Amino acid sequence: MLEFSFSPFTLELKSVFRIARGERSSAPLVFTKISHEGVDGYGEASMPVLYGESHASAEAFLSKVDLSGFTDPFQTESILHYVDSIAPDNKAAKAAIDIALHDLIGKLAGKPVHTLFGLPYKEHHTSMTIGIDTPEKMAEKAISYNGFKYLKIKLGTDRDKEIIAAIRQVTDQPFFIDANQGWTDKHLALDQVQWLSEQNTIFIEQPMPRERKEDLQWLTSRSSIPIIGDEGVQRLDDLKEASGIYNGINIKLMKCTGIREGFKMAVAAKALGMRVMLGCMSETSCAISAASHLGALADWVDLDGNLDALNDPFRGHFVDGGRLVATGLPGIGLSKVDLKIFQEPASLR
Numbered sequence: 001m002l003e004f005s006f007s008p009f010t011l012e013l014k015s016v017f018r019i020a021r022g023e024r025s026s027a028p029l030v031f032t033k034i035s036h037e038g039v040d041g042y043g044e045a046s047m048p049v050l051y052g053e054s055h056a057s058a059e060a061f062l063s064k065v066d067l068s069g070f071t072d073p074f075q076t077e078s079i080l081h082y083v084d085s086i087a088p089d090n091k092a093a094k095a096a097i098d099i100a101l102h103d104l105i106g107k108l109a110g111k112p113v114h115t116l117f118g119l120p121y122k123e124h125h126t127s128m129t130i131g132i133d134t135p136e137k138m139a140e141k142a143i144s145y146n147g148f149k150y151l152k153i154k155l156g157t158d159r160d161k162e163i164i165a166a167i168r169q170v171t172d173q174p175f176f177i178d179a180n181q182g183w184t185d186k187h188l189a190l191d192q193v194q195w196l197s198e199q200n201t202i203f204i205e206q207p208m209p210r211e212r213k214e215d216l217q218w219l220t221s222r223s224s225i226p227i228i229g230d231e232g233v234q235r236l237d238d239l240k241e242a243s244g245i246y247n248g249i250n251i252k253l254m255k256c257t258g259i260r261e262g263f264k265m266a267v268a269a270k271a272l273g274m275r276v277m278l279g280c281m282s283e284t285s286c287a288i289s290a291a292s293h294l295g296a297l298a299d300w301v302d303l304d305g306n307l308d309a310l311n312d313p314f315r316g317h318f319v320d321g322g323r324l325v326a327t328g329l330p331g332i333g334l335s336k337v338d339l340k341i342f343q344e345p346a347s348l349r
């Protein structure tokens, strides 16, 4: 029998994080635990406002989950199919169950999760993200992140060129650019893309609003660097359409319901000739470690969400010299869990 519990948490960030469509200084999370024969697997949901989930919606969903009818945790397809069928959406809440289940079966098998998918662990250089601020402050951040191979720069403002010019004054680290749907005129967007392609930019994420599919297609067909879908590509089913719009996809466990569907998306995207990146939300080391197991299928990795956290209750895969290093431990690779997160009443956190 599988026992399941969950607990809400608020992740505090070191500084206010701004993107083209909002800002935050904390993030609502829910931690999950699935237990079988005395072994505990841990998971996490992180719920950005943009995707419509919240503490309330996640708790409402997770309250409906009853895993007591399942006796074999290795039946992940059946278990996760059941979880997905409880209600539509709730992708982060579903990911929290998927992650805990994979952590559990990895621990039961004595293997890291990537081996359960037939994958080696690939030690990627993760990018480090700089949120929107004044050009001067963004350049200061860039200096402080000189240990990272790639910088991910949030754009989609009316000062984009000033921002890039200021950062290029202080570093020549290659850029991942993320406009977060912030460019709304396709001709201006193409101008930005062409200019950025001359600024040592590797790719551009979600340059225009996700619903502007024809404009995005127009832009992608003219861009000399890959255009990656993020907000516009969430689950496996979205790939059918996305393959005609973008050059690649940003897979995030919180959008795609977890490691299992993320694996399927990466395999399918590669079969369609698309590029794959792994991304994240504001998350703890739990969800970051979980996502890193799919690194062997990724061209690029942006798994830095835990590096801005003030109160991360987990320790797991960690950044060393800009690379995301595995602990080698079974499951998702957690080396420390602060068990208080499952003991204190929600009102105390």
Ligand code: MG
Pocket (backbone or CB within 6 Å): 178, 180, 205, 206, 230, 231, 250, 279
């Ligand atoms: Mg993005």
